[in-house]
Amino acid sequence: MKRWIEPVKTLLLTVLVLSSFCLTALLWTNQPNLQFIEPAQYKESKPVREKQLEELVAPESVVFHYGDDRHTRATATDGQYRMIRDEMSKWIFLEFTPYILKIEKWEEIAREKPGIEIRFRNSIPLSVVGKLVTFRDEISDKGKGIDRLVLYYEEEEDLVYALFILSGEEQVLRSRTSISPKDLRQSYLPAGNTMPEQIMKVVQRAPVLPFLERARGAGSIYYLPKNPVRMQSFRFAYQTIDNNQLLDAYFLDRTLVRQIVERDKSIIYTDGSRSIQLRPDQQTITFTDPVIQSIAPELTDEEKVKGAVSFINKHLGWTDEFHFETIKKSYNEKDVVTFRQYMGAYPLYSKGGYPIDTIRVTVEAGQIVTMERSLIDLDRYIQSTGWLAMSGPELYQYIRDKGLANTDQIQNAYLSYETVTHEEYVELIPIWVVELINYPNLTIPAQLTQGGGAGHGLE
Numbered sequence: 170m171k172r173w174i175e176p177v178k179t180l181l182l183t184v185l186v187l188s189s190f191c192l193t194a195l196l197w198t199n200q201p202n203l204q205f206i207e208p209a210q211y212k213e214s215k216p217v218r219e220k221q222l223e224e225l226v227a228p229e230s231v232v233f234h235y236g237d238d239r240h241t242r243a244t245a246t247d248g249q250y251r252m253i254r255d256e257m258s259k260w261i262f263l264e265f266t267p268y269i270l271k272i273e274k275w276e277e278i279a280r281e282k283p284g285i286e287i288r289f290r291n292s293i294p295l296s297v298v299g300k301l302v303t304f305r306d307e308i309s310d311k312g313k314g315i316d317r318l319v320l321y322y323e324e325e326e327d328l329v330y331a332l333f334i335l336s337g338e339e340q341v342l343r344s345r346t347s348i349s350p351k352d353l354r355q356s357y358l359p360a361g362n363t364m365p366e367q368i369m370k371v372v373q374r375a376p377v378l379p380f381l382e383r384a385r386g387a388g389s390i391y392y393l394p395k396n397p398v399r400m401q402s403f404r405f406a407y408q409t410i411d412n413n414q415l416l417d418a419y420f421l422d423r424t425l426v427r428q429i430v431e432r433d434k435s436i437i438y439t440d441g442s443r444s445i446q447l448r449p450d451q452q453t454i455t456f457t458d459p460v461i462q463s464i465a466p467e468l469t470d471e472e473k474v475k476g477a478v479s480f481i482n483k484h485l486g487w488t489d490e491f492h493f494e495t496i497k498k499s500y501n502e503k504d505v506v507t508f509r510q511y512m513g514a515y516p517l518y519s520k521g522g523y524p525i526d527t528i529r530v531t532v533e534a535g536q537i538v539t540m541e542r543s544l545i546d547l548d549r550y551i552q553s554t555g556w557l558a559m560s561g562p563e564l565y566q567y568i569r570d571k572g573l574a575n576t577d578q579i580q581n582a583y584l585s586y587e588t589v590t591h592e593e594y595v596e597l598i599p600i601w602v603v604e605l606i607n608y609p610n611l612t613i614p615a616q617l618t619q620g621g622g623a624g625h626g627l628e
Contacts, residue, residue: 219482222475223300225493225508226293232286232392233361234279241364242392244514249360261347262331263305268343270332272388276371279390284321285357291495292316292335296471322350329353336389367392368561372580391581393561398584400558400615403597404551409452410485410544418484419445419456451522456540468535470496477506477530480537488546491528504532512597516585523590547595556599558584558615564601567613578605584615
């Protein structure tokens with residue numbers, strides 16, 4: 170027996186060595202089917218309405234100035250507005266120079282000189298305005314904001330000049346234009362002749378200290394309709410974006426998403442990094458994605474707005490008609506980009522628990538960190554009712570009679586729609602939005618016969 174032990178050991182060792190060679194050969198000749206892990210990317214939602222920045226930047230109105238304190242106005246639903254909007258792509262501006270514009274000079278130009286005024290609802294970066302017109306010369310500060318572009322005829326020089334104005338600031342930009350005096354007088358101004366007459370209101374800015382005259386600033390100018398305005402109130406059926414669309418739009422893998430129900434009945438969906446807070450009682454969501462700490466290049470306001478537009482395009486898109494409204498710094502120095510929903514020429518402001526009027530995107534270090542939006546999509550038109558909205562003088566008299574505010578504190582007023590969401594439909598009701606200096610905005614029913622009480626702050 171002992172004499173067989175050594176041969177057996179030798180045989181086993183030989184077998185093991187041969188097996189080792191065979192396995193090694195197999196490893197060399199048979200490579201596994203490797204799958205490369207790609208960098209995380211958001212999954213795009215199903216086909217949605219996409220828009221480019223140029224489509225989202227729209228003037229609030231076009232005001233025509235005829236001299237002798239005569240003014241008319243066209244809005245987005247008017248053919249005259251669309252004609253001027255189309256012509257803007259042909260305008261060229263050159264030779265930009267700083268220009269001191271005191272309120273008295275601005276008032277003189279608006280009252281006495283023929284011209285047209287392109288008004289925006291809020292401050293728009295010049296680089297974004299450059300998407301609508303052509304800047305031939307370089308501008309030192311394209312991040313500068315403006316809320317109106319004024320074209321006026323200077324008779325002594327026989328030239329059409331442009332003023333890029335931000336209300337409340339004395340220093341503006343002035344430039345020459347490619348627009349000929351003939352085009353202004355024989356094409357643009359005749360287009361506005363039949364539009365509703367306007368009353369020009371001048372807002373004087375008092376200096377912080379009485380002896381600092383230069384601190385007074387440029388003040389501002391706004392316009393009110395001289396006569397009542399015909400509008401419609403609407404009712405729309407609506408649909409809501411369902412959870413499947415929501416999860417597909419914001420998460421890579423739905424199997425990794427877990428649901429958390431909070432005490433206030435809000436629902437949080439999270440994959441451990443990104444999250445969506447859904448408030449069913451309001452049909453709104455807040456998307457959150459923690460920012461990756463890294464050194465990011467400094468972006469222009471235009472690039473930040475473009476980034477917000479691109480993000481919305483890929484994540485649910487634009488459910489209804491929206492316009493770019495503002496880009497502002499938040500309390501913690503992040504950039505907040507706001508888009509407001511419109512019905513025709515009029516912005517929407519929401520009332521009650523369903524804020525369907527805006528999409529707000531917060532940008533930090535070039536990354537989208539939060540987004541707030543409604544899941545309600547206006548769908549089928551149900552009915553409309555004709556309204557006759559108060560004129561500017563009637564609005565002022567109403568405010569005085571009701572003791573709502575000192576009319577000297579009004580810095581702007583414009584017609585809008587208030588949205589009221591019911592169980593089966595959304596109602597759009599015409600209102601006046603009245604902006605006050607150092608006070609919250611007022612909302613007032615636009616139809617004089619409806620009466621109404623004190624307004625409330627919008628935001």
